[in-house]
Amino acid sequence: MSHIHLPDGVLPVWLWASGFIVVILIWTILLRSMKKEDLTRRLPLLGMMAAVMVLGASVEIIPIAYHVNLTVISGILLGPSLIFLATFVVNTILALFGHGGITVIGLNTLILSIEGVLGYFLFHLFWKVLKRLTPAVFFATFIALLFSTSAMIGVISLGTSHYEELIHQERGKGIIGFEFGKEKEELHPGQPAEEKVNLGPFIAIVLPLGFIGWMLEGVITTLIARYIRRLRPDLLRLEGEPL
Template sequence: MIVIRKGGVLMTHLHIPDGVLPGIWIFISFALCFVVLGLVINYVKKHKNSKKKIIHTAVISALMLLGMSIPLGLIPYHLNLTVLAGIVLGSGLGFIAAFIVNLFLALVGHGGLTVVGLNTLIIGFEVYLARTIFNSLSNIGLVKRVAFTTVFALLLVTVLMVGVVSTMNMPIEVAAHLECSHHTHETISVSTDHFTNNFISFLLVVLPIVSGGIILESIIISLIVRYITKVKPDLIDYSIRYPVK
């Protein structure tokens, strides 16, 4: 049996402590992370439109940090708010927000410092994917557009996370803040291969919980975006006209 820890589960954020992630993954993930950060920062310096959104980046980063730190209570799930970052900030500044949030989460024990690079790449890709999906759904209403974007982006990156963990030959419960009884884990596993076991565990136990969380998050983000369009509509319009990629 897989049991969700008291703090909840956030499927696209790896709660891997220091000393567990293979050295090669640490090196590659941080190298790629810093390359992307360098490109984004260089872009921001050259474009005045991007500089105007720095304060928005700080606000969205704070919201993401708050959402990822506090479980919802109704279900063992943390909000991501990465879709909100993609819509308001664009994929570039959204990546910076992802790095800031993951760094602070690591400092308070939500995953090790050595996992910050990998977590930033995964969540940064989630921001990029959210932005791409949101832009491609321009022919439907805003609320539906945000809801569909949230569901598709989070589900796709959740599957990606399971694949990444499986590639490292690591049980999903180690990476996703889960507890698992060894005896009952064997009853749902048909293979000693972590890739097979992880996807069986994901489909049978984790997916129903995560699906409920994703649906709830899609509602919350849709309401937030709808509120923004009422009190400060230029924030969303500005982001659409001048996306930071």
Template sequence: MHIHIPDGFLPIWLWVLGYMLMMLFIYIALTKINEDNPKKIVWASAIAAMMLVAMSIPLGIPYHLNLTVLAGIILGPWWSLLACFVVNGVLASFGHGGITIVGLNTLITWFEALTGLYLYKNLRKMLEKASITVGISTWTSLTLSALLVIGLVAVSGVNPALAMHHETSTGQISITTFAFLTLFFALPGAAVEGVITALILAYIKRVRPTLFEEEGL
């Protein structure tokens, strides 16, 4: 999930706060990745490219694939942040949301990556089948992200229709309608993404099992 509000609508304090928090976490990330596996930059580039393609594919509904949980599990907390920043920056430069929303969208997508990663690691201790663990982690993470987006749109005070994809963003809608539409598409969409994420991870594990061994996954 992320917000598609064009420039000029969000209150200044909100998008500035988003940028400030994003830059703070990126600064921390840059200090942390020096201690990380240098091979991660290759995986970060590949995963970011996959995320960019997934988020760019129109599905005809106000939902698209994110692959953020995949990024969290493969890249870890800090490299996934950098991947989210790059992807949201590129998307904004092509008009997929405004430039002012990049900070908030980076934080939202990173939230998905983080929650997905930590849910996966904790559920993996309890559930034997990795695919089920990935599916549950992805669905839960994206559902929480949808609730976060609803909360941010409510706090912003903008017309919630602006935050929808262009296919449905006409006229004025209430925050209640926005919340209903968001969850109506996000809940099944997150389930589908859970299956896709599990399949991608299963394939990566089959061709590069050492990656999972190195990361303790």
């Protein structure tokens, strides 16, 4: 839920283009900071965890249209650098199946990365403080999802003026619109206030559904982590635990 399931052509060009630029910059920095042999050795693991995330995204919890992301558990297992690369791959694959637009891959990567990277650091922080796996994973997942959903709402709110422009497009404008960086929209004088884009109902729907989703994903991630700890505790690399 915490990534933008938006089709292409809804967000303003400057917004999604900025998403791509930031992702490419981070990708380049990460690749330069990693040893080539190390990256080559870990690429199959990255691919496998990305595939787990893609499969997780395909399990739909029908009543609330929620699907698990598994980004936090993948972040814990892959580490902060690889989870960023993995989310880029996951979003590209998902976009190829129509799950989110192609142009929003960059923004979705940034949003999902927040979840994975934050999840990784919060998990290790909570583990250090609490020394108990269940609350450490649950709270890390819950807080990471809260932040990424807020980031998603923030990104969507950045395009408000563009949505208004799309809504009022009906009133005698051309059939093609490609205004890079255009932000201002000419509102007609005397235009009724209710025709403006209102983020309120959107947030009012996303947040309660999101809350159920964060709880659900928190529980699922915790149970997965407990299962992994029983069988392969070495994968979690818990500080102070014998391997």
